[in-house]
Amino acid sequence: MKKSLSEYHSLIDLFKEFREHIKPVVVNGLPNFTAYAMENQYNGLKLLQERLGNIQINDWDIPHQVDYHVLRSEMNGVEFDHKVLKQWSRDPGFYNLTDGIYPRLLVHHSRSLSDWGLYEPELPLTTKDYEDFKIKLKVIPKLFDQAKRNLTDAVPELAEIAIRIKEKDIQLLDGFKKEFLIHHQELVPIVEEAIIATKDFRNWLIENKSSMVGKVGIGKENYNWWMKNVHLIPYGWNEFYTMIQNDYNRAISFLKIEQNKNKNEPGYHLTSNAAENLSRQRDAAIKLMKFLNDEEIITIPDQLEPLPIDQYPRVWGSSAYKRPNHMGFFEQTNDREPMTNIAHVFFGHYYIGDRKIWYQKSGEHYIRDKIRLYDIHEARSEALAFGIEEWLMQAGLFDDRPRSREINYVWQAFRNARALADLKMHSNEFSLKDGINFFSDNVPNNWAEKDDDAVWWDIEETLRAPGHSTNYIVGKNMMHQLMMERSKQLGSDFTLKLFFDEFMNGGIIPISLTRWELTGYKDQIDDLLSI
Numbered sequence: 376m377k378k379s380l381s382e383y384h385s386l387i388d389l390f391k392e393f394r395e396h397i398k399p400v401v402v403n404g405l406p407n408f409t410a411y412a413m414e415n416q417y418n419g420l421k422l423l424q425e426r427l428g429n430i431q432i433n434d435w436d437i438p439h440q441v442d443y444h445v446l447r448s449e450m451n452g453v454e455f456d457h458k459v460l461k462q463w464s465r466d467p468g469f470y471n472l473t474d475g476i477y478p479r480l481l482v483h484h485s486r487s488l489s490d491w492g493l494y495e496p497e498l499p500l501t502t503k504d505y506e507d508f509k510i511k512l513k514v515i516p517k518l519f520d521q522a523k524r525n526l527t528d529a530v531p532e533l534a535e536i537a538i539r540i541k542e543k544d545i546q547l548l549d550g551f552k553k554e555f556l557i558h559h560q561e562l563v564p565i566v567e568e569a570i571i572a573t574k575d576f577r578n579w580l581i582e583n584k585s586s587m588v589g590k591v592g593i594g595k596e597n598y599n600w601w602m603k604n605v606h607l608i609p610y611g612w613n614e615f616y617t618m619i620q621n622d623y624n625r626a627i628s629f630l631k632i633e634q635n636k637n638k639n640e641p642g643y644h645l646t647s648n649a650a651e652n653l654s655r656q657r658d659a660a661i662k663l664m665k666f667l668n669d670e671e672i673i674t675i676p677d678q679l680e681p682l683p684i685d686q687y688p689r690v691w692g693s694s695a696y697k698r699p700n701h702m703g704f705f706e707q708t709n710d711r712e713p714m715t716n717i718a719h720v721f722f723g724h725y726y727i728g729d730r731k732i733w734y735q736k737s738g739e740h741y742i743r744d745k746i747r748l749y750d751i752h753e754a755r756s757e758a759l760a761f762g763i764e765e766w767l768m769q770a771g772l773f774d775d776r777p778r779s780r781e782i783n784y785v786w787q788a789f790r791n792a793r794a795l796a797d798l799k800m801h802s803n804e805f806s807l808k809d810g811i812n813f814f815s816d817n818v819p820n821n822w823a824e825k826d827d828d829a830v831w832w833d834i835e836e837t838l839r840a841p842g843h844s845t846n847y848i849v850g851k852n853m854m855h856q857l858m859m860e861r862s863k864q865l866g867s868d869f870t871l872k873l874f875f876d877e878f879m880n881g882g883i884i885p886i887s888l889t890r891w892e893l894t895g896y897k898d899q900i901d902d903l904l905s906i
């Protein structure tokens with residue numbers, strides 16, 4: 376055991392080295408994503424993977440072996456970047472100034488491990504932020520110069536999405552300019568140059584889009600490799616398709632049953648102003664917290680507040696792309712009944728402190744306590760958050776508001792329709808336009824129109840983070856399997872609270888690893904390793 380403990384420490388050292396190695400090299404604020412820099416990163420990665428392969432883990436206990444596979448999956452993610460996604464040469468949106476969907480997902484280490492990107496500071500700038508922010512603004516023209524050289528395999532459909540997001544980038548910079556005219560006049564020429572460079576890059580994309588040839592879908596084979604080796608999901612594209620189509624059919628059927636049951640119930644009350652929006656979300660957050668405690672669903676720390684206001688999912692006057700007064704899917708659903716989304720955010724994205732979700736422990740596990748790279752972090756969180764929406768509904772959370780159950784099924788249909796579009800776009804059966812049309816046409820009530828920000832936002836997410844949309848449904852179903860298995864193992868000792876507590880305590884890692892740790896069943900991990 377002594378020997379294996381020292382080998383475990385070598386795993387932690389390797390983890391630290393790996394995380395350092397993949398940070399972009401930043402000189403005077405400019406990150407280096409040239410072909411040469413990326414080739415160096417890839418060569419270094421291969422050496423790190425070789426060292427990982429030499430660590431013997433057979434006599435380690437399961438939790439330590441799980442940590443090993445966590446690192447292995449992250450390294451596989453970087454390998455996939457270099458072999459397939461190649462964002463720096465393939466995806467113009469990689470150079471977005473503002474968050475498209477990409478940084479939010481933490482899917483790319485270049486932003487999640489480095490602070491080279493622009494951010495939205497409090498204005499006026501503090502002395503502490505001033506120099507740093509000035510450098511970030513100044514570097515923008517150089518960043519786009521580099522982008523034009525690096526984007527040798529740019530994909531036309533990813534360019535189309537980037538062109539749309541550039542409008543948001545320009546809006547942000549224009550906002551800075553207005554503020555600088557009041558607070559920091561000397562920064563005005565710098566932000567003006569940044570605006571010119573951003574517009575120029577956007578025009579460059581418009582002009583060059585027709586000569587770009589790459590495919591947006593990564594193909595079934597790559598998709599399966601990514602899901603098996605990075606997300607550690609023991610299924611492939613065909614199984615995903617069947618599973619998700621069934622879930623979509625179920626959501627629509629249950630919606631129809633619910634609508635029949637509720638046909639004599641009063642219609643929805645739509646939120647009509649900002650104050651009402653806040654108060655309805657606050658009521659939902661308080662009710663949720665009480666329900667979780669009263670029904671003994673999960674252990675809630677004593678000091679935890681209901682979801683705080685700055686994390687409410689619906690922000691009045693601000694859609695995904697900051698179009699005020701836009702009535703898209705988020706608005707249609709949340710303004711009728713915010714609870715589904717409040718429950719989702721509470722379990723999936725309620726961050727406290729330094730990007731830790733409320734249930735995450737700190738300081739116990741060096742590797743697991745970190746935010747997972749790529750979409751591994753969000754994939755597991757989204758599966759839990761998506762699953763909990765219906766689990767809480769079936770547990771009685773919506774019993775006093777029957778029509779709210781319909782909203783829950785509409786959300787399910789939305790997520791499943793999006794995931795089907797994800798699969799078909801990545802198998803290259805659908806173009807971007809086909810994906811948007813299919814997604815929009817399959818959301819009930821026409822609540823997600825084709826120019827809806829939520830539709831574009833989610834399709835972007837799907838294309839830039841393969842599997843993100845499918846993970847909601849597949850992960851939820853993997854949790855059903857785990858709940859079934861734990862209930863069999865524990866018999867009369869099984870409680871929901873025990874189940875959710877032990878699931879959360881495992882940390883944010885792929886569900887197949889949590890299952891191995893909780894049940895001792897190694898079949899899935901053996902399957903994944905045998906491929």
Ligand SMILES: [Zn+2]
Nearest residue numbers: 719723757760
């Ligand atoms: Zn979510």
